Amino acid sequence: MEKLNVEQASQTCQKIINQVKKVIVGKDPVLERVMLAILTNSHILFEDYPGLAKTLLARSFAMSMGCGFSRIQFTPDLLPADITGTYVYNVRTGEFELRKGPIFTNILLADEINRAPPKTQAALLEAMQERQTTLDGKTHLLGNPFIVIATQNPIEYEGVYPLPEAQLDRFLVKLQLGYPNRTEEIEIMRRRMLRGQEETLLDPVADSQIITDLQKTVETIHVDDDVLAYVADIVQATRSQRQIEVGGSPRGSLAIFKLSRARAVFHGRDYVIPDDVKEVAGPALVHRLIMKAESWAKGTTANQALEEIIKTIPVPKVKS
Numbered sequence: 001m002e003k004l005n006v007e008q009a010s011q012t013c014q015k016i017i018n019q020v021k022k023v024i025v026g027k028d029p030v031l032e033r034v035m036l037a038i039l040t041n042s043h044i045l046f047e048d049y050p051g052l053a054k055t056l057l058a059r060s061f062a063m064s065m066g067c068g069f070s071r072i073q074f075t076p077d078l079l080p081a082d083i084t085g086t087y088v089y090n091v092r093t094g095e096f097e098l099r100k101g102p103i104f105t106n107i108l109l110a111d112e113i114n115r116a117p118p119k120t121q122a123a124l125l126e127a128m129q130e131r132q133t134t135l136d137g138k139t140h141l142l143g144n145p146f147i148v149i150a151t152q153n154p155i156e157y158e159g160v161y162p163l164p165e166a167q168l169d170r171f172l173v174k175l176q177l178g179y180p181n182r183t184e185e186i187e188i189m190r191r192r193m194l195r196g197q198e199e200t201l202l203d204p205v206a207d208s209q210i211i212t213d214l215q216k217t218v219e220t221i222h223v224d225d226d227v228l229a230y231v232a233d234i235v236q237a238t239r240s241q242r243q244i245e246v247g248g249s250p251r252g253s254l255a256i257f258k259l260s261r262a263r264a265v266f267h268g269r270d271y272v273i274p275d276d277v278k279e280v281a282g283p284a285l286v287h288r289l290i291m292k293a294e295s296w297a298k299g300t301t302a303n304q305a306l307e308e309i310i311k312t313i314p315v316p317k318v319k320s
Contacts, residue, residue: 034149061107289306
C-alpha cells in the first residue's frame with residue numbers, strides 16, 4: 001500500500017472508530033484514546049469495574065482493524081508457557097514443534113492481569129517491551145502491530161498480585177470506561193434486542209498493513225520546540241509538586257510526545273498543538289505518579305494533581 005498522508009490517516013481512524021461505535025455506546029473520549037495508543041503501537045491498561053465492556057471494546061477494535069485477536073484470562077495458576085507457548089514433542093515426526101501461545105497475535109486482551117503471579121506477569125511484560133519472546137533459547141518475533149490491552153479490577157483485592165510501578169510504566173496509557181448514563185444504558189439494551197444474539201460482529205475497515213502504515217504516518221508529525229518544552233515543563237513539575245511523592249520519568253515525557261503526535265493525526269493535522277498535549281497528559285502520566293501518603297488521606301488523586309499542574313504551566317503560542 002502507498003504511504004498514507006495525514007488526511008487519509010485521519011479518515012481511516014474515523015472509519016475504525018465508527019465501526020467500534022456500532023457496538024460501544026457513548027465513551028467517545030475513551031475510544032479516541034484507545035485509537036491514539038494503537039497509532040503509536042503501544043499498550044493500554046484499563047482499571048475499571050466488571051461488566052463495563054472492556055473485553056467487548058478490545059474485540060471490537062480488533063475486528064474493525066482486521067487484526068488477529070487473542071484473550072488470556074489471568075488466574076493464579078497461569079504459567080508463562082500458557083502465554084508464550086512451548087515446544088511439544090511430535091511422536092509422528094520425532095521432533096519438537098513449537099506450539100505458539102496466544103501472545104502470537106496483533107491485539108492481545110490480558111484480562112485481570114493482576115490475578116496472575118509476578119513470574120507470569122513478567123513473561124507478558126517482557127514480550128510487551130521487547131516485541132519478542134524466547135523459547136528454549138530461540139527468539140521469536142511477535143506480530144506487527146502488537147498491542148496489549150490489559151484490564152485489572154479495582155475491587156476484590158484478595159488473592160491478587162498488584163502490578164508494581166516499574167511494570168505499570170510499560171503501559172502507555174491508563175484508562176477507565178466508567179458507567180454509562182441512563183440514555184446510553186437504554187441504548188445498550190435496545191441494540192442488544194435488535195441484534196437478536198449475544199455475539200457481535202463487525203466488518204473490518206482496515207488490515208494489519210494499514211495499521212502499520214498509520215503508525216508510520218505518526219512518525220512524520222512535526223513537534224515545535226516550544227511544544228517539546230511544554231511537555232518537559234509538565235513532567236518536570238510532577239517531580240516537585242507538593243502532593244506527589246514520585247513524579248514522571250522521561251518515559252512519561254515520551255508517552256505524551258507520542259500520544260500528542262497520534263492525536264494530531266487523528267484530527268487531520270501534520271503538527272502538534274498545545275491542546276494535544278493537554279488532552280493526553282492525564283492518561284499518559286496518571287499511572288506513573290506515586291502520591292504522598294497525606295494526599296491519599298485527603299482523597300487527592302493523581303488526576304487532580306495533574307490538573308493543577310497543567311493549569312499553572314504557561315501554554316506556548318505555536319504557529320500552524
